[in-house]
Amino acid sequence: MSDFWSGALIAIIGSVAGFAISYWRQRADKKNDEKKQIESFLNAIRSEISSIWIRYYETIGDSIENLKENEGFDSYYPIFDNYFIIYDNNTNLIGSLDKGLSEILIKTYIAAKGLKDSFVFNNQLLNEVRRYHDLARETNIKHYSVQHQAYSGIWQDYGKGIQEMHFKLKESKDILIDNINKKLG
DSSP, X not given: OOHHHHHHHHHHHHHHXXXXXXXXXXXXXXXXXXXXXXXXXXXXXXXXXXXXXXXXXXXXXXXXXXXXXXXXXXXXXXXXXXXXXXXXXXXXGGGGSOHHHHHHHHHHHHHHXXXXXXXXXXXXXXXXXXXXXXXXXXXXXXXXXXXXXXXHHHHHHHHHHHHHHHHHHHHHHXXXXXXXXXXXX
């Protein structure tokens, strides 16, 4: 074989090898970047859910756990903001998680958002209970007394529902954090 063809063959083999090495290195770097992105996301989720839970538990969670049978939650709990910033802005990463972790993550956030909505509704019920109580007391009109009793019954039953949702969220949150800790090592 002539020197020209030998040199050309070596150049071609070198080019193909260089391309293959570059390709596999970029692919490995991309996988490493994706892994770091998932780890950062899980760290942020763990911080978000832990911070939200601590704030919630310190403000009313303990009171919810201690509700007695047929007792409504007799406090307004103002909720005006969306506290789920990390989750809501990174939903594209949830599909990159393994099935079990993504399922418990979604379950936990749905439970948290559902409980948040329940407090908004409880606030509305409590408004109606107090409004009809005041109207019945001020006017002595039976209709207002009947409405007060009706809303009171709904509100008391709703307290039990809030308590059940609280305990389901607490369990789900604990499972989620445990799974994140296992995943991150």
